[in-house]
Amino acid sequence: MDFFFIITSLLKIAILLGVILFMVSYAVYAERRVSAFIQDRVGPNRVGPAGLLQPIADMFKLLLKEDFTPHATNTFYYWLAPCLAVMPAIITIAVVPFGSTLFGVPMVIADVNVGIFFVFAISSLGVYGIVIGGWASNSKYPFLGGIRSSAQMLSYELSLGLAVIPVFLMVGSLRLTSVVQYQIDHGWFIAPFVGDWMNPWKWLLTIPMIISFLVFMIAIFAETNRLPFDLPEAEQELAGGYNTEYSSMKFALYFLGEYAAMITGSAVVVTLFFGGWHFPGIPDGSHGWIFGLINIAVFFTKVAVVIFLFMWVRWTLPRFRWDQLMRLGWLFFFEIALVNIFLVAAILAYTPRL
Amino acid sequence: MTITVPRPRLNWRERLYLPAIAAGLAITFKHFKNMLLGRTKVTMQYPEEKWDSHLPDHYRGAPALVRDTDGRVRCVACQLCEFICPPRAIKIIPGEIPPADRFAKVEKFPEEFDIDMIRCIYCGMCEEVCPEQAIYLRKDYAIAGFTRADMVHHKEKLLEIGGVMHGVVLKWNERK
Numbered sequence: 001m002d003f004f005f006i007i008t009s010l011l012k013i014a015i016l017l018g019v020i021l022f023m024v025s026y027a028v029y030a031e032r033r034v035s036a037f038i039q040d041r042v043g044p045n046r047v048g049p050a051g052l053l054q055p056i057a058d059m060f061k062l063l064l065k066e067d068f069t070p071h072a073t074n075t076f077y078y079w080l081a082p083c084l085a086v087m088p089a090i091i092t093i094a095v096v097p098f099g100s101t102l103f104g105v106p107m108v109i110a111d112v113n114v115g116i117f118f119v120f121a122i123s124s125l126g127v128y129g130i131v132i133g134g135w136a137s138n139s140k141y142p143f144l145g146g147i148r149s150s151a152q153m154l155s156y157e158l159s160l161g162l163a164v165i166p167v168f169l170m171v172g173s174l175r176l177t178s179v180v181q182y183q184i185d186h187g188w189f190i191a192p193f194v195g196d197w198m199n200p201w202k203w204l205l206t207i208p209m210i211i212s213f214l215v216f217m218i219a220i221f222a223e224t225n226r227l228p229f230d231l232p233e234a235e236q237e238l239a240g241g242y243n244t245e246y247s248s249m250k251f252a253l254y255f256l257g258e259y260a261a262m263i264t265g266s267a268v269v270v271t272l273f274f275g276g277w278h279f280p281g282i283p284d285g286s287h288g289w290i291f292g293l294i295n296i297a298v299f300f301t302k303v304a305v306v307i308f309l310f311m312w313v314r315w316t317l318p319r320f321r322w323d324q325l326m327r328l329g330w331l332f333f334f335e336i337a338l339v340n341i342f343l344v345a346a347i348l349a350y351t352p353r354l
Numbered sequence: 355m356t357i358t359v360p361r362p363r364l365n366w367r368e369r370l371y372l373p374a375i376a377a378g379l380a381i382t383f384k385h386f387k388n389m390l391l392g393r394t395k396v397t398m399q400y401p402e403e404k405w406d407s408h409l410p411d412h413y414r415g416a417p418a419l420v421r422d423t424d425g426r427v428r429c430v431a432c433q434l435c436e437f438i439c440p441p442r443a444i445k446i447i448p449g450e451i452p453p454a455d456r457f458a459k460v461e462k463f464p465e466e467f468d469i470d471m472i473r474c475i476y477c478g479m480c481e482e483v484c485p486e487q488a489i490y491l492r493k494d495y496a497i498a499g500f501t502r503a504d505m506v507h508h509k510e511k512l513l514e515i516g517g518v519m520h521g522v523v524l525k526w527n528e529r530k
Contacts, residue, residue: 034386037385037386037389037390038382038385038386038389039385040385040389040394040396041396041397042397312379312386313379315382316375316378316379316381316382317378
């Protein structure tokens, strides 16, 4: 625990936090533009060139709005809930490797050996923000939203956890940097075109990996309350869901938490299935700082592509009914993920070690 | 009468839903792409692009007073428009034209002519009732102001909107 480590860690934390908040604000802008384009509209294009300063205007608007607290709320939890909604989403990013190395410093804040457990443990806390917010508002729509959210998150947490087990069966380590290293050596899990890609066993393993990816992706949609599964905040049914009674910056914090969760979810998806910061043909940061920067850029480009996928799906699919959602989670994805684990285990047991 | 809604059994491909989802994603992406490349053009960028050239000839915009080719305000302060106006938006104070004036024959002119644009419903009855063809509904539609007082169009403003009207009624000429 030397001085250099502390300084670089603090620097990484500060910069990554800034980048995440920047990405959140522009994800909101991107969401508005993408949704507009999909619906043949124009979207915000007035503030700055092509509306690029819109997030700043939004921020000022939200900060200057009246922060109204309804009379019947449980004040302590009412104030606590929005913070609880943001915190886990931002903390999770700490274990995700967002680049190779820069000047010899590994581009991950905490390279813990239980990486994916940490991600699941912390991101599950996100539900508390919503449930407490829904309960503390002391109003029926937020309450229903909170209940829905807790049931939904518990159901999909299961398939989320089971869907990534095949990845770790193959890698043999829970450390997220070793997942990336494995994919550099043996090809991305979704498209293993680098390394020993001529090996037919590898392509056989790609089939369960794609199933795994689909289940994980869908579970992430449900975890972040994105559209096919946005029942906790179903505007048409619940008048906004758990955040109905919130205004001003507290509402903005919920919004921030949702988008931060989306970004972290995308980052985890990229790390687990799309090779993290790796791009075929680009060496890692030990070959020069410029490559270190390119690796970081590659990672965030991949994250942006996955975020676009989130938005694209949101503005395409209608919302599930509540019973359909539960049936899908418990009777479909759970089983698929479970069978998938055995499939991968069987293939791994009967193939020569990859 | 009972209508039995047919609920066909879906085959496995339809029950998988993935082909349908892929088709939906393809449709939305097509719209996204066309909008991004500027092939779709539906929205008018209002303050820069305006409706003006698309307005029909019979469009009823803000009412305005007109002058004739001699530069005289056509209105003779008969107050018919004031009486017909359904929301009572028009207020006229008539004045007398001095005998020495070239148009002394007209006798009256509007000393004040106010139209409260908050009240105006753009019905066009003032234009219809005017015997002198002095008041017209023009194509101005973006009437805005910061206060209620701003929204009252006085005579000068009305004449500014109206401009000069050529031809038609020239019965106040001396030659006639």
